[in-house]
Amino acid sequence: MKYIDGFRNHRTARVITEEIHELAEQAGDARLMEVCGSHTMSIARYGIRKILPRSVRLISGPGCPVCVTDAAYIDAAVELAGKGIHVATFGDMLKVPGSSGTLAGARSEGAHIHVCYSPLDALRIAAENPSEQVVFLAIGFETTIPPVISILKRAAAQNIQNVSILTAFKLVPPALEALADDRDVAVNGFLLPPHVSAIIGAGAYRGFVRDYRLPGVIAGFEPLDILLGVRDLLQQLAEGKAELVNQYERVVREQGNRIALALMDHYLKTADASWRGIGTIPGSGLVLREEFLNYDATVKFGVSVQGGKPDMRCRCGDVLRGIIFPDECPLFNTECTPVSPVGPCMVSSEGSCAAYFKYSR
Amino acid sequence: MCLAVPMKVIELREDRTGVCELENIRYDVDLSLIESVQLDDFVIVHAGFAIEKLDIEEANERLQLFEDLAETYREDV
Numbered sequence: 414m415k416y417i418d419g420f421r422n423h424r425t426a427r428v429i430t431e432e433i434h435e436l437a438e439q440a441g442d443a444r445l446m447e448v449c450g451s452h453t454m455s456i457a458r459y460g461i462r463k464i465l466p467r468s469v470r471l472i473s474g475p476g477c478p479v480c481v482t483d484a485a486y487i488d489a490a491v492e493l494a495g496k497g498i499h500v501a502t503f504g505d506m507l508k509v510p511g512s513s514g515t516l517a518g519a520r521s522e523g524a525h526i527h528v529c530y531s532p533l534d535a536l537r538i539a540a541e542n543p544s545e546q547v548v549f550l551a552i553g554f555e556t557t558i559p560p561v562i563s564i565l566k567r568a569a570a571q572n573i574q575n576v577s578i579l580t581a582f583k584l585v586p587p588a589l590e591a592l593a594d595d596r597d598v599a600v601n602g603f604l605l606p607p608h609v610s611a612i613i614g615a616g617a618y619r620g621f622v623r624d625y626r627l628p629g630v631i632a633g634f635e636p637l638d639i640l641l642g643v644r645d646l647l648q649q650l651a652e653g654k655a656e657l658v659n660q661y662e663r664v665v666r667e668q669g670n671r672i673a674l675a676l677m678d679h680y681l682k683t684a685d686a687s688w689r690g691i692g693t694i695p696g697s698g699l700v701l702r703e704e705f706l707n708y709d710a711t712v713k714f715g716v717s718v719q720g721g722k723p724d725m726r727c728r729c730g731d732v733l734r735g736i737i738f739p740d741e742c743p744l745f746n747t748e749c750t751p752v753s754p755v756g757p758c759m760v761s762s763e764g765s766c767a768a769y770f771k772y773s774r
Numbered sequence: 775m776c777l778a779v780p781m782k783v784i785e786l787r788e789d790r791t792g793v794c795e796l797e798n799i800r801y802d803v804d805l806s807l808i809e810s811v812q813l814d815d816f817v818i819v820h821a822g823f824a825i826e827k828l829d830i831e832e833a834n835e836r837l838q839l840f841e842d843l844a845e846t847y848r849e850d851v
């Protein structure tokens with residue numbers, strides 16, 4: 414397809430890479446962070462790190478929603494499944510370790526776990542099983558939140574009452590601020606996520622870029638998009654600028670997707686959120702408003718998403734903040750592999766450790 | 775998980791859903807999150823929902839720019 418393949422042209426990549434090497438000499442050492450699982454995968458898959466100058470380090474930040482989901486959340490999902498409730502989820506969640514078990518483990522013991530391609534599948538399962546309860550695992554960033562919330566609107570319209578959601582929604586802009594404030598991360602610029610930005614709009618970052626004086630470039634996730642993003646960041650660093658550049662104008666508008674934003678605002682309000690390996694970031698989550706708590710699985714079934722105990726040896730938090738590379742974790746490729754992951758970063762194909770495992774060895 | 779890909783709209787239904795196509799595979803897509811979608815539009819699909827339209831003019835311009843850049847490479851070698 415032209416709108417995919419066209420963004421993978423080798424010769425163009427060579428030209429942009431040359432430019433990157435020239436700019437890197439003026440820009441000095443650069444730590445550039447991407448916060449999008451699709452970027453993480455593309456960077457690993459196309460070997461983008463290998464063609465960049467040594468002075469440019471690409472850090473895969475907390476861009477994979479599965480990886481930042483707390484152990485306590487998995488525990489709650491496993492508990493729900495144990496009560497005989499149908500748990501509907503994106504497939505990536507099955508192997509994520511909670512404090513002791515996983516959803517895959519619960520399934521092998523007979524729990525009703527359904528892998529969904531779309532949150533609409535959860536609604537269908539609820540409609541088909543009116544005497545059963547169905548909970549959708551509502552994780553994700555701004556890209557995924559509107560599709561998930563849409564099912565509540567539909568459930569109300571179709572009078573389906575046996576569906577609810579377990580929320581662990583996360584917001585990108587507050588996370589950027591927390592990362593920018595973190596001295597250990599010491600980031601010089603951000604490659605901003607394409608499809609989160611499609612929802613929230615380029616305008617959502619302008620205040621951040623100005624206040625923190627950190628360059629930001631919204632880039633698509635095809636290889637040429639990423640290279641252009643890196644080039645733009647280096648150019649700004651070389652010139653001492655800090656601006657927001659939208660390199661993904663073919664999809665991202667200044668104001669974002671108004672329908673999606675209105676839907677989110679109608680059902681959800683901001684709350685503090687706990688990011689696995691990173692900690693609590695103020696205002697970085699969204700939860701259901703009071704009037705919609707009948708859709709909240711924690712209220713409906715009395716489960717808690719607080720206080721889980723992840724395997725403390727997992728260093729996902731340091732990986733996601735760019736403090737170590739995945740292979741510097743002692744468990745990498747020994748105890749922790751995609752087949753038997755110890756930490757969440759090894760589970761999803763978008764996780765830093767899994768992407769590194771698959772392409773970089 | 776945030777993977778979202780461009781697909782072409784090939785069928786529209788009354789209830790703001792439709793059928794989209796990518797590489798000869800057809801997908802049922804919910805179109806209720808985007809405005810004024812028409813047949814043959816390209817949309818970005820994520821988890822069964824179109825989350826935004828692809829601006830074809832902008833995409834074509836960008837592809838042209840890439841082709842031009844590729845040309846400069848061929849001349850160099």
Ligand code: SF4
Nearest residue numbers: 728729742749756766
């Ligand atoms: S290799 Fe495994 S244990 Fe180590 S940081 Fe990555 S996910 Fe955690």
